[in-house]
Amino acid sequence: MYFSPAALLLALTACEKEARVIAADQPQTSPRGPQDPRAAAYENNAYQVSQGGRYFSWYGCGRCHASGSRGDLASAGARRDLPHLYASIAHGHTSGARIPPEQIWQLAGYIRSLPRIDPARRKRQDRDLRGEPQGPTWTGALR
Numbered sequence: 001m002y003f004s005p006a007a008l009l010l011a012l013t014a015c016e017k018e019a020r021v022i023a024a025d026q027p028q029t030s031p032r033g034p035q036d037p038r039a040a041a042y043e044n045n046a047y048q049v050s051q052g053g054r055y056f057s058w059y060g061c062g063r064c065h066a067s068g069s070r071g072d073l074a075s076a077g078a079r080r081d082l083p084h085l086y087a088s089i090a091h092g093h094t095s096g097a098r099i100p101p102e103q104i105w106q107l108a109g110y111i112r113s114l115p116r117i118d119p120a121r122r123k124r125q126d127r128d129l130r131g132e133p134q135g136p137t138w139t140g141a142l143r
Contacts, residue, residue: 052106052113
């Protein structure tokens, strides 16, 4: 019986162990301090920051923390690290207990990004999010 070199190579490589990540890919716990290596993935990743902006709108955070309001978070993002913001959201708000950990990471990353965003761009982002579900009017997923 003759096996081509390509078939033999394929057979040998197919027998290798499959490499799978067993751990959860989303954080299930709060930050472990200011040096938590997971923070960079939420502060510097455009996708994570934009998801945080969406959740900011979905959970109705803009009612109290809109741009220019008394509770404007741009200054908070500049002077507080991600773990501090995470704790403020998770334990300082009544809705924090109902928000999944990864979404709190994303919200904190979004807040941390606010000082770096040009005010005109932030205004555009806020306007773009008006079509998204908003905290007071969102009724949940359609059934």
